Every structure is written in C-alpha cells, then in structure tokens.
Amino acid sequence: MPMRPPPPLAAATAAAVVTRQPHAAPASASEPTASTIPAYRALIRDLASAGRLDDVDAALASARSCLAPNSLQPLYVASIQAFARADRLRAAVDTFERMDFFACPPAAPAYNAIMDALVDADYHDQAHKVYVRMLAAGVAPDTRTHTVRLKSFCLTGRPHVAQRLLRTLPERGCDVKPAAYCTVVRGLYADGHRHDARYLFDEMLGRDVFPDVVAFNNVLHALCQKGDIKESGALLAKVLKRGLSANRFTYNIWIRGLCEGGRLGEAVALVERMDAYIVPDVVTYNTLMRGLCKESKVQEAAQYLRRMMNRGCVPDDFTYNTVIDGYCKRGMLQEATELLKDAVFKGFVPDRVTYCSLINGLCAEGDVERALELFNEAQAKDLKPDLVVYNSLVKGLCHQGLILHALQVMNEMAEDGCHADIWTYNIVINGLCKMGNISDASVVMNDAIVKGYLPDVFTFNTLIDGYCKRLKLDSALQLVQRMWTYGIAPDAITYNSVLNGLCKAGKAKEVNETFEEMILKGCRPNAITYNILIENFCKINQLEEASGVIVRMSKDGLIPDAVSFNTLIHGFCRNGDLDGAYLLFQKLDEKGYNATVHTFNILIGAYSSKLNMQMAEKIFDEMISKGYKPDSYTYRVLIDGSCKTANVDLAYVHLAEMVNKGFVPSMATFGRVINSLAVNHQISEAVAVIHIMVRVGVVPEVVDTIFSTDKKEIAAPKILVEELMKKGHISYPTYEVLHEGALQHLKLILEGAHCSLDMLVELFRKHCRDETRKQLDKGLSVEELNQPGHTVSSFASSRCYVRTMKSFIFLEMSHLLKSLEASILKGVLEHRSDKLWVSFVI
Known part of the structure; x- marks a missing residue:
C-alpha cells in the first residue's frame, strides 16, 4: 500500500496542541501482541492502566499487521481514550489522524472520543472544528456526539444554547439519555440558573428519564462546588426516594x-x-x-x-x-510531632507540605529557631522549599522582630531559584511598619518595584496606615495619589487609615472632605468609616451631626455596632452633656442594642469625674444586675470618685471587692484610699490596706529582692509607706499616723499568733470593745456605733452580716478563712469550724 502523509486535523489544532503537550516517547522495543479485536482492546486498556502508554502504539502496530484495517476502529478509540486520560492529548490527536492514513476512516465513536478529549482539555474551538469535519465526511452524529457538544456549550458559559440543542435531539433522530439531561442541568446550575436547572431536572424525571448514579454524581458535584447545599440535598433526597443506589x-x-x-x-x-x-x-x-x-x-x-x-x-x-x-x-506542636514520628514509622515520608505546616506552626508559636532547623533539614533532604515555605519563615522572623534575618532569607530565596513575590515583600513591609520603621518599609517597597514586583492594595494600605499612625499625613496622602498611578483603587481600608489619621490630628474639615472624596471615587464606606466620622463630629462638639451619621449608616444598609454608640455616648460625655448620654443609653437599651462593659465604663467614669456618685453607683448597680462584669477601670473610677466625695467607706468596699475579684489596683489607687481613711481617722482600715498591698505584691522592688517571704509581711509595710510618701500618693500627716497604727496592729497580731477560731473571735470582741470605748470617749452614742452594722455579739454566730468592715482583724480573717474554704464575700462569713486550728500571719 503506498505511503502518504496523514492529513492534519486542523492547522490551529495541531499548533495549539504542540504548544501545550510534549511529544510522545518512542514505542517500546518489544511490541505487545494479541490475536483478536477484544484481546487487543483489553491489552491496550491494561497497558494504559499500567502507565505503559508508549507501548499502546506498539500494540496498535501489531494489530495492524495481522487484522483487517476496517476492523481496528475499537482499538483506535480505546487508544485515543487512553492517551486522553493520561493527559497525552498530542498522542491522542496523532492516533486519530493516522486512522485515515492506515485505511480506517474514523466513525462516530472515534470522532466522539477525540472531541471529548479536546473539550476536557479546554480546546472547545478545535472540538467544534472536528464536529464540522465529521459532518463534511458524511458521518452522522449520534447521541454521544451531541452530549459532548452539550458539555462544551456548558463549559463555555452557554448553558441555554445547550438547552436549545437538547430540545432538538429527538428531531435529529437521537434519544435523549440521562447523561445529556444531566450535562445541561449541571451547566445551568454552574452558571447560576437555579430555577431553569431545577425545572429541567424535574422535566427529566417527569419523562421517566431516570439518571444513573454517574450522571447524577456530576450534577451533585457541580452543586456542591457552587456551595448550594440546600439544593444539593433536595435533589439527592428526590433521586434516592425514586430508587437511585448511591x-x-x-x-x-x-x-x-x-x-x-x-x-x-x-x-x-x-x-x-x-x-x-x-x-x-x-x-x-x-x-x-x-x-x-x-x-x-x-x-x-x-x-x-x-x-x-x-x-x-x-x-x-x-x-x-x-x-x-x-x-x-x-x-x-507536640501532638503534631508525635503523629509525625508515628507516621514515619509506618512508612510516611514527610514532604514539602509537611515541612510547611510545621514551619508555619513553629513560627506562629514564636519558635523561629526550631523552624529554621526544620527548614535546613528539608533542604538537606533535597526538598526544595517553595514560596509558601519561604513566606512562612519570613513571616515568623518578622513577627519576632528579626527583620534583618528575614531579609537574609529573602536573599537566599533567589540563590535557591525561588523568587520572592509581592506577598513576601508585603510581609517584610508590614513587619517594618509595626516596628515603626516606615522609611525602611518605603525603601523595601521601592526595591520591590525596581525588581519588577508591582505593589498591591495591601502594600499601599500597610504603608499608609503606618504613616497615619505617626501622623505623617502628607506622606500618607502622597501614597494614596501614587496608588492611582499604578492603577490601584484605594479601598475602604485605605480611606479609613487616612480618615483616622486626620481625625487624630484634629483636622476635622479635612476628614469631611476626604469622606466626600471617598464617596465620589465610588468606594463604599463600612462601619469603621462611619465610626471615625462620629468621633470626628464629637470632637468638634457637633453632636447632632454625629447622631445623623448613625441614621446614615442605617440607610446605607450598615448596622451600627457597639463602637458606634460608645463613641457617640463618649462624645456626649466629653462635651458635658451627661444626662443626654444617659438618655441615649436608655433609648438604645429599649431598642435592644446590646451595651458592652466599655459602655457602662464611659458613663460611670463621666459621672464619677463630675462627682455625681449617686448616678455612678446607680449605673454600676444596673451593670451588675444585667450580668456585665466590671473591670479594673470600673472599680478605679468608682474608688476615685468615692474618695473625692469623702465616701471613704464605699471606696474601701470597692477596693476590697476589686482585690477579691483578682484585679490588682495601682499604687496610686491604694494611696488614695489610704489617704482618705487616715483623714477619716480610720487608721486600722488604712493599715489593712497597706497589708493588702503587700499580699497582692504592690511593693517596691527592693522588698522582693531583700526579704524572704516570712519576713516580708513584717518588713514590707514600713518600706511601702515610705514609698507611698516618696511618690506623693499619701500626705505627710498620713505617713506619720500610719507608723503608729502599724506598730499597734503588729502588737495585736503577736498576741494572737496561734489560736483557735473561738479564741480568734474572743480576740476580735476584745479589740472591738476597745475600739468602741474609744469612740464613746469621743462622744458618739451606742446607737450611732451600731447604725452601720450589727453588734459585736452577732459576729460570734455561725452566720452574720456586717455592712462595713470596721476592723482590720476582721478583714484579715476574711483573707485567712478564704484559704481554708471559708469565705467572707461582701461581709458574709461562711463555713466556720471551731475545731480547726490555724496559724495566721499579717
């Protein structure tokens, strides 16, 4: 038979495939053989399954040598499909083209196979040219041909064209099979035409065309990829009910x-x-x-x-x-390491993904040293680190402030053939900005531009935010203009940084102008933007405009958050309208907006600063009743206000509660209470506060350095009083009084250093009688003495209530009993055991 060159599929097809597929390797030296068409077809499939694709051509050559050319059609189809499944599209096209050359003109199955391969490889135009060639050759398309065309239309975003073709299949003499229906249904779902897809699916079932599990799985997969779980579940339930075997x-x-x-x-x-x-x-x-x-x-x-x-x-x-x-x-990390050891023992070989995860985890935990060890270990195992690994390491180093080391790693990247991307530079720029080195960050960005890496919106936002936080607003605004030069539109984050910087700098007019520019440029504000505007209006005492921003937020579809209302309430307070602030707070509560601890703190702080302790205490009680937990700021402002209004008993109670809840007041707060107690002649309580300070560790550093724990309780108070005096937290008269009070108290403690609780109660009674006698000598009546609390005898009962802690020894008992599973909370004594012997040291 004379040899002639095979006709090209199409010039465009060949050119496109050559650019994307390597040439097939030569056939194996030993040609596999069989004797019949079914045997050869099975051989080709076995070779393909084993990955011996080069031997497929040899099997075809063997078949051509012993079988009639016209009978080889199934073998060519099997070969085309085998090459396509292995992503050897060039080999599949070559096999198809050789069919004419070897006197086996392609029939519909061969055309279908090569069209399907081209569509799956995204060569839709070439697949259509094959279809045109098929018609020109007089080969009648079958259902499979049109199903491939349906798939091509759907994959190129033309599901309605596919739907029209589906409607014409009966006219073309083709049966409409489930695969064809499901192909179009899948395309409609993938393109977002949910209603049309559901209608077509129901039409299919209505015509008793029931999908097989493979066809339905394709539809289910498309829906799940779109994230439409509700629709997926509805279709799955429908087909399972009709008997589909999943x-x-x-x-x-x-x-x-x-x-x-x-x-x-x-x-x-x-x-x-x-x-x-x-x-x-x-x-x-x-x-x-x-x-x-x-x-x-x-x-x-x-x-x-x-x-x-x-x-x-x-x-x-x-x-x-x-x-x-x-x-x-x-x-x-420990669990990850243990699992890795177990996996390696069972044959798992750590790969690049494994090392990337471990390096990421170690860097996040701050263990950069161990991360570097793993990095070097991966390189030693010829696991070339990829960009993700390098970026993880650079990020970890930057988080630890090791910017120079991070830059060194960037240099090593290039040496290893792994080039940094803009995200690598962004990590370093962000690290430098967080350290305050804005000028160096700008240099790094310019270096990236010189090397061909164009900055993105994150790059600019990082630098702009850095400049704005340091109130270098001119530099920030220059960068905003530079963004437009690079074709990058500033986003809400960009404008928020600039607006916040202008607001902090007191440039109220520029804030409003920049906001209007933001709107004109088509950048949609977010809640943070509006919160900055509220703060800006409040700063310049334009409370009506600030309130109007809340209304505008709602019109723009944004829900005002706690920051919005807290900023507005704080604005009312800062401008002296405390009643207006409280009224706004009440209205918000009525409308169901949830306040925060910060909301209550703003109001309590404002009323305390104005010495309106009645309102401050009212809001504090409201805070507790609604389940909010006061923080250290809450107690501090209440203590300050109580001391300034000479309500020292209330300040003392708040201080005790503050300590009891685990907060450590500052030395200034302690000093303020001590001063107020001393002025009010409550020396025992003032001394008690000194010992509380020792107990919670608010002492000069020299105390911890010099004295052991057992001697600290005796030596520390004197040093602490001197420190309070030196730092101006207490007055000189208070300083003098405290020394005498501390010595008297120390004598009392030494007398009762070891005793049972009954003896301790007797000691307390004696102490109270002495105190009572002193108060009576000053002219107070018994009724006045008993007004704040109960009589001394009531204290000896198993449970009693004392409204104010009028004795230092009582306060010390509360601390002691707390450690023995007995407690005094707000003056309530619980769980008292007469048989328990104790040793207490103040």
Whole structure:
C-alpha cells in the first residue's frame, strides 16, 4: 500500500496542541501482541492502566499487521481514550489522524472520543472544528456526539444554547439519555440558573428519564462546588426516594459539600450512618478530617485517623498532612510531632507540605529557631522549599522582630531559584511598619518595584496606615495619589487609615472632605468609616451631626455596632452633656442594642469625674444586675470618685471587692484610699490596706529582692509607706499616723499568733470593745456605733452580716478563712469550724 502523509486535523489544532503537550516517547522495543479485536482492546486498556502508554502504539502496530484495517476502529478509540486520560492529548490527536492514513476512516465513536478529549482539555474551538469535519465526511452524529457538544456549550458559559440543542435531539433522530439531561442541568446550575436547572431536572424525571448514579454524581458535584447545599440535598433526597443506589462517590461528594458548606455535624452523622451501606474509603475519611481541621476540631480528626487505621483503611500522605497541619494551626506542636514520628514509622515520608505546616506552626508559636532547623533539614533532604515555605519563615522572623534575618532569607530565596513575590515583600513591609520603621518599609517597597514586583492594595494600605499612625499625613496622602498611578483603587481600608489619621490630628474639615472624596471615587464606606466620622463630629462638639451619621449608616444598609454608640455616648460625655448620654443609653437599651462593659465604663467614669456618685453607683448597680462584669477601670473610677466625695467607706468596699475579684489596683489607687481613711481617722482600715498591698505584691522592688517571704509581711509595710510618701500618693500627716497604727496592729497580731477560731473571735470582741470605748470617749452614742452594722455579739454566730468592715482583724480573717474554704464575700462569713486550728500571719 503506498505511503502518504496523514492529513492534519486542523492547522490551529495541531499548533495549539504542540504548544501545550510534549511529544510522545518512542514505542517500546518489544511490541505487545494479541490475536483478536477484544484481546487487543483489553491489552491496550491494561497497558494504559499500567502507565505503559508508549507501548499502546506498539500494540496498535501489531494489530495492524495481522487484522483487517476496517476492523481496528475499537482499538483506535480505546487508544485515543487512553492517551486522553493520561493527559497525552498530542498522542491522542496523532492516533486519530493516522486512522485515515492506515485505511480506517474514523466513525462516530472515534470522532466522539477525540472531541471529548479536546473539550476536557479546554480546546472547545478545535472540538467544534472536528464536529464540522465529521459532518463534511458524511458521518452522522449520534447521541454521544451531541452530549459532548452539550458539555462544551456548558463549559463555555452557554448553558441555554445547550438547552436549545437538547430540545432538538429527538428531531435529529437521537434519544435523549440521562447523561445529556444531566450535562445541561449541571451547566445551568454552574452558571447560576437555579430555577431553569431545577425545572429541567424535574422535566427529566417527569419523562421517566431516570439518571444513573454517574450522571447524577456530576450534577451533585457541580452543586456542591457552587456551595448550594440546600439544593444539593433536595435533589439527592428526590433521586434516592425514586430508587437511585448511591455509590461511594455520591457519599464522598455529599460529605465534602456538607463540610465546605458549614454543616460539619451532618457530615459526621452521615459518615457514622454510611457503614450500614458502603464502607468508607480513604477519600471519605480525608474529606471529613479536612472539614474537622478547618473547624479547629483537630482532636476529633485524630480520632477518625485512628478509626480508619483500626478498620484497615491505610492513610495516605494527604491524611497525615491534614491532621499534622490541623495540630500546627492550633498550636499543638507536640501532638503534631508525635503523629509525625508515628507516621514515619509506618512508612510516611514527610514532604514539602509537611515541612510547611510545621514551619508555619513553629513560627506562629514564636519558635523561629526550631523552624529554621526544620527548614535546613528539608533542604538537606533535597526538598526544595517553595514560596509558601519561604513566606512562612519570613513571616515568623518578622513577627519576632528579626527583620534583618528575614531579609537574609529573602536573599537566599533567589540563590535557591525561588523568587520572592509581592506577598513576601508585603510581609517584610508590614513587619517594618509595626516596628515603626516606615522609611525602611518605603525603601523595601521601592526595591520591590525596581525588581519588577508591582505593589498591591495591601502594600499601599500597610504603608499608609503606618504613616497615619505617626501622623505623617502628607506622606500618607502622597501614597494614596501614587496608588492611582499604578492603577490601584484605594479601598475602604485605605480611606479609613487616612480618615483616622486626620481625625487624630484634629483636622476635622479635612476628614469631611476626604469622606466626600471617598464617596465620589465610588468606594463604599463600612462601619469603621462611619465610626471615625462620629468621633470626628464629637470632637468638634457637633453632636447632632454625629447622631445623623448613625441614621446614615442605617440607610446605607450598615448596622451600627457597639463602637458606634460608645463613641457617640463618649462624645456626649466629653462635651458635658451627661444626662443626654444617659438618655441615649436608655433609648438604645429599649431598642435592644446590646451595651458592652466599655459602655457602662464611659458613663460611670463621666459621672464619677463630675462627682455625681449617686448616678455612678446607680449605673454600676444596673451593670451588675444585667450580668456585665466590671473591670479594673470600673472599680478605679468608682474608688476615685468615692474618695473625692469623702465616701471613704464605699471606696474601701470597692477596693476590697476589686482585690477579691483578682484585679490588682495601682499604687496610686491604694494611696488614695489610704489617704482618705487616715483623714477619716480610720487608721486600722488604712493599715489593712497597706497589708493588702503587700499580699497582692504592690511593693517596691527592693522588698522582693531583700526579704524572704516570712519576713516580708513584717518588713514590707514600713518600706511601702515610705514609698507611698516618696511618690506623693499619701500626705505627710498620713505617713506619720500610719507608723503608729502599724506598730499597734503588729502588737495585736503577736498576741494572737496561734489560736483557735473561738479564741480568734474572743480576740476580735476584745479589740472591738476597745475600739468602741474609744469612740464613746469621743462622744458618739451606742446607737450611732451600731447604725452601720450589727453588734459585736452577732459576729460570734455561725452566720452574720456586717455592712462595713470596721476592723482590720476582721478583714484579715476574711483573707485567712478564704484559704481554708471559708469565705467572707461582701461581709458574709461562711463555713466556720471551731475545731480547726490555724496559724495566721499579717
């Protein structure tokens, strides 16, 4: 037979394929053989499954030598499909083109196979040219041909064209099979035409065209990729009700959809039920573990890892890397290391993903030294670090303030053939800005531009924010203009940084002008933008305009947050309108807006500064009744206000409660209470506060350095009083009085250093009688003495209530009994045991 060159499929096809596919390797020296068409077809499939694609041509050559050319059609189709599945499109095209040359003109199955391969490889124009050639050759398209065309239309965003073609298939003499319907349904869903897709799906079922599991899985996969879990579930329920037998792929697709759709609980429940129908495979477990790790439920993921191994399902690299990465992201480095050791023992070889996870985790925990060790270990194992690993390391070094080391790593990247990207530079720029080195950060950005890396919006935003925080507003505004030069539109973050800087600099007019510019440029403000505007108006005492911003936020579809209202309330307070602030607070409460601790603190602080302690205490009580927990600021302003209004008993109670809740007041706060107590002649209580300071560790550094714990309680008070005097926290008269009070108290303690609780009560009675006698000598009546609290005898009962702590020894008992599982909270004495012997030291 005379030899002639094979006709080209199409010049464009050949050129396109040559640029994207390497030439096929030569055939194997030993040609595989068989004797019949079915035998050769089985041989070709076996060779393809074994990855011996070069031997497929040899098998075809062998078949041509012993079988009639016209009978080889199935073998060419099998070869084209084998090459296509292996991403050897050039070889598939060559095989198709040789059919005419070897006297086997392509029939519909061959045309369908090459068209399908081209469509799957995204060569839609070339696939259409094959279809035109098919018609020109007089080969009648069949249902499979049109199904491939339907797929091509859908993949190129033309699902309605596909739908019209589907309607004409009966006219073309083709049966409308489930695969054709499902192809168009999938395309409609993928393109966002949910209503049309559902209508077509229901039409298919109405015509008794029931999809097989493969066709339906394609639809389910498309829906899950779109994140439409509700629709996926509805279709799945519909076909299962009609008798579809779901396979493992169906379950795996649905489990992945549930995990990615935030319905992790349902995914877990499905895996638990799955055992009754189909045994989960490694893909099932990997999908579920990935979902669990994404939700920070890495310990549950580890349980499924153990479960799959117990059931004989062997984990793969993805399994181990998923759980190791989950541990690292949770900061559970020890667990990650232990799992890695166990995995390596079972044959797992750590790869680039493993090292990246570990390096990321170590850098996040601040263990940069260990991260560098792993980095070097990976290089020693010929695991070339990729850009992700380098960026992780650079980020970790920058977080630790090791900018020079980070720059050194960037230089090593280029030497290793891994070039930095703009994100690498962004990490370094961000690190420099956080350290306050804005000029150096600007140099790094310019260096990136010189090397061909164009800055992005994050680059500019980082630098602009850095300049604005240091009130270098001219430099920040120049950068905003430079953004437009590079074709980058400033976003809300950009404008928020500038607006905040202008507001902090007191440039109220410029704030409003910049906001108007933001609107004109088409940049939509967010809640932060409006909060800055509120603060700006409040600063210049334009409270009506500030209130109007809240209204504008709502019109723009934004919900004012706690910051919005707190800023406005603070603005009212700062401008002296405390009643207006409280009225606004009440209105917000009526409308259901949730206040924060900061909201209450603003009001309590404002009323305390104006010495309106009645309102401050009222708001404080309201705060407690609504379940909000006061912080150290709350107590500090209440103590300050109480001291300034000479309500020292209330200040004393707030101080005791503050300490009891674990807050450590400042030396200034302690000093203010001590001063007020001394002025009010409550020396015992003043001395008590001194000892509280010692107990909570508010002492000069020399006390901790010189004195041991047992001697600190005796030596520290004197040194502490001197320190308070030196720093101006107490007056000189208070200083003199405290020395005498401290000595008298020390004598009292030494007399009762070791005693039972009954003896301690008697000691307390004696102490109170002495104190009472002193007060009576000053002219106070018994009624006046008993007014704040109960009589001394009531204290001896198993449970009593004392409204004010009028004795230092009583306060010390509360501290002592608290450590013995007895407590005094707001003056209530509980759990008193007469048989317990104690040793107390003040």
